[in-house]
Amino acid sequence: MEKQIFMSLESYENDFIKFQSKLPELRKSNPDKFIAFIDGNVSAVGESIEEIKDKLEKKGIEPSGIVIEFVSKNEIRMIV
Amino acid sequence: MVVKIPLLKAVMLGYERDVITFSVKYGSLTPFHTSAILDTGCPFCVISESTIQKTRINYKDKPVHHKQVWLGGIFFELRSLGECELSFRDNENKSISFKQEVYVGVPISLKKGTILSQQLPCFIGKDFLDKNFLSIIRSKDGNTYLQEID
Numbered sequence: 426m427e428k429q430i431f432m433s434l435e436s437y438e439n440d441f442i443k444f445q446s447k448l449p450e451l452r453k454s455n456p457d458k459f460i461a462f463i464d465g466n467v468s469a470v471g472e473s474i475e476e477i478k479d480k481l482e483k484k485g486i487e488p489s490g491i492v493i494e495f496v497s498k499n500e501i502r503m504i505v
Numbered sequence: 506m507v508v509k510i511p512l513l514k515a516v517m518l519g520y521e522r523d524v525i526t527f528s529v530k531y532g533s534l535t536p537f538h539t540s541a542i543l544d545t546g547c548p549f550c551v552i553s554e555s556t557i558q559k560t561r562i563n564y565k566d567k568p569v570h571h572k573q574v575w576l577g578g579i580f581f582e583l584r585s586l587g588e589c590e591l592s593f594r595d596n597e598n599k600s601i602s603f604k605q606e607v608y609v610g611v612p613i614s615l616k617k618g619t620i621l622s623q624q625l626p627c628f629i630g631k632d633f634l635d636k637n638f639l640s641i642i643r644s645k646d647g648n649t650y651l652q653e654i655d
Contacts, residue, residue, distance in 0.1 A: 427600065430528060430535075430536055430592070430600075431592070431594070431600045433528075433538065434526065434527070434528050434538055434592065434594060434600075435594060435598075437526060437528075437538040438513075438526040438594065441513075441515070441526055441540050442513065442515075445515050445516065448516070474555055474558040474559065475558070478558075478559065487535070488559045488560075489535060489536075489537035489538070489559050489560045489561075490535075490537065490538050491538075491559070493555075493559055495555065495624050497624055500519050501518060501519055501624055502518065502519025502520060503518040503519060503520075504520075505518065505542070505544060505546070505547070505576060505628075
């Protein structure tokens with residue numbers, strides 16, 4: 426179980442890196458939408474996290490291990 | 506053995522940040538994965554509301570520990586999830602875990618569904634670094650690590 430979770434985390438990190446590299450094009454293709462990003466590709470698009478969860482669960486995918494991000498049309502800049 | 510966890514460089518909230526990916530185990534539920542900004546100016550470890558919504562954790566009934574926390578022009582309340590287990594991938598590609606108090610950051614000065622509230626990231630804060638004697642180390646080869654310091 427622990428090994429599975431570790432491998433899943435590694436997969437999550439790889440997808441997070443790919444999501445980052447594709448973010449400029451995702452802003453154009455999916456502005457102001459939530460997306461689920463799996464294996465380097467957009468797997469689901471929706472208006473809300475709930476919609477994305479429903480779509481993933483219908484595909485038999487557990488959302489909690491997936492890169493799900495909101496892609497804003499315009500980049501927001503914030504100093505924290 | 507010295508703890509050494511590689512960090513990522515990622516653009517979050519418009520600027521390049523030190524970012525870390527990890528899993529969070531809450532109670533008996535399956536762990537969820539997330540990314541977080543490593544922020545020495547943030548006193549707490551905070552999971553964003555949009556991240557916690559990926560899970561089945563009912564965070565809305567958790568006690569509010571900090572009301573009206575101001576972050577980047579937004580008021581939050583921090584709801585306590587209690588002690589969770591955070592697991593990371595170290596530089597030898599092994600799993601390393603820590604117990605940590607975790608809060609959920611719920612925006613209270615923004616309408617639900619506004620664009621900004623949906624983009625707020627998670628934060629690994631100073632509490633985690635202090636408790637585990639970890640510092641951000643920038644090596645000359647360009648890599649950045651979270652590393653245990655004697």
